[in-house]
Amino acid sequence: MHISSPSIPRGGRFRKQFRRALPVYFACALLLLLYTQIDHFERFRQTPGEVLKRILAYQQPVSRENNTRFPRKIWQTWKMDPLDFEERESSRARSWPQLNPGHRYEVLTDSNDMAYVETHFGPGGVLDRPDILETYRTLNTTIIKADLLRYLIMYAEGGVYADIDVENLRAVETWIPPQFQESDVDLIVSVEIDEPAFVNHTILGQKSQSFCQWTFMAKPKHPVMLRLIDHVLHWLNEVAQKQAVPISHIELNFDEVITGTGPSAFTGAILAEMAVQTHRRLYWDTFHALTAPVLVGNILVLTVDAFAAGQGHSNSLTHDSPNALVRHHYHASLWPSRHPRFSHPAYGMVEECNWEPVCVQNWTDNTAAFGSLSFDEKVRLISEKEKIDADRYSEEQAEDERLAQEEKERLAAELKAQCEQASYVHIEQLEAKAPSPVIDPQTLPNIQAAAAAIQAQLDLATQPQGQPQTQLEAAPSTPQK
Structure with a gap:
């Protein structure tokens, strides 16, 4: 059996076919280059097909169908x-x-x-x-x-x-x-x-x-x-x-x-x-x-x-x-x-200016000139900055404590209101079912004492920190029935 080699186009025909195929060759070369270069993690190297899919994903608009x-x-x-x-x-x-x-x-x-x-x-x-x-x-x-x-x-x-x-x-x-x-x-x-x-x-x-x-x-x-x-x-x-x-x-x-x-x-x-x-x-x-x-x-x-x-x-x-x-x-x-900004030891962070032009310009000029100041002047400016920061921290702590106390009081008031509402509803339901008095008069002092103790606990919970706590009075020792 004779196997003949395919004829190879010559002259202008070869150049014409080559020009037609050139974009395909270029695309393949580009794909190969991307495959060898795009590799975020060596252990997860992707195939050329996967790389091509990711490239095309950027070029395709969101599907309108769904x-x-x-x-x-x-x-x-x-x-x-x-x-x-x-x-x-x-x-x-x-x-x-x-x-x-x-x-x-x-x-x-x-x-x-x-x-x-x-x-x-x-x-x-x-x-x-x-x-x-x-x-x-x-x-x-x-x-x-x-x-x-x-x-x-x-x-x-x-x-x-x-x-x-x-x-x-x-x-x-x-x-x-x-x-x-x-x-x-x-x-x-x-x-x-x-x-x-x-x-x-x-x-x-x-x-x-x-x-x-x-x-x-x-x-x-x-x-x-x-x-x-x-x-x-x-x-x-x-x-x-x-x-x-x-x-x-x-x-x-x-x-x-x-x-x-x-x-x-x-x-x-x-x-x-x-x-x-x-x-x-x-x-x-x-x-x-x-x-x-x-x-x-x-x-x-x-x-x-x-x-x-x-x-x-x-x-x-x-x-x-x-x-x-x-x-x-x-x-x-x-x-x-956890990820601090640049803070100058004497002038702090430029972000504290909140984009105010004069403040930003002063910060920029002052930090640029800081290196030419005397040692004593640098120490003075840094000490002033540390005092300002300490005062600000104290103010922020006090504000946080105030807000926490307000939240504590709000929650206590909310709990008290819920308890009172639940008690009223329960009593109304009992009265609707029983025409006779629901509470035995002999147990009333105990109930009143328990209510007073609960109120004292609520008052104690909402008392600002630092104030002396009041001593709860002992409930009367009336035998329960």
């Missing part, structure tokens, strides 16, 4: 179950189901978050991503875990996300202005910080223009959420490599959290997706001093008052503004204490 409406779901995350909430968290959380009875309300906690991630990002989930599971399981940095979890939830199921210290002011059904169709909107965000004058400031620059991340609304599988998820994983891997430690042992300052997973990362992913959808690069000028909502692609940007009213900067109004949809109380925002 996502014409936002899911009627409200999500919050916290360290404990809602049944164990303190009154402070409970009162904020109640606002969501109260104003949105048609929405499902769910809180993910430290005891069930891992199971949620495994369900939705393991085999059979919305994405089969072992790198996500391993990273989330390994993470020990609470705020990074909280940021990543909100992006995972919104990608998997969508709905409204709100921090646990965010109070709902207006029903979610009213969040989309009437000039927009819900079917045209896939992500709703609000301006948070709009201070472009500080864009070149060494510390404030990267935080001066951002969207609010403590509340937002999304439809499932929005590309912004996938961008954020992949960005966080890649960034964590880079930080761990730079610090030469496992991801579980990385250490981060305040600004690293902001840029890695917080508002700066959130804003960057949104602007990147806007550029993809509009085929042009967008600048913050589009959202500076925003007076009315604007729709960019399928992303609706609300004014600063929507989610970030009452800040004292960025032209935000009070929470009485008709545009204010939520109120952030900040009592759950304790993570900066």
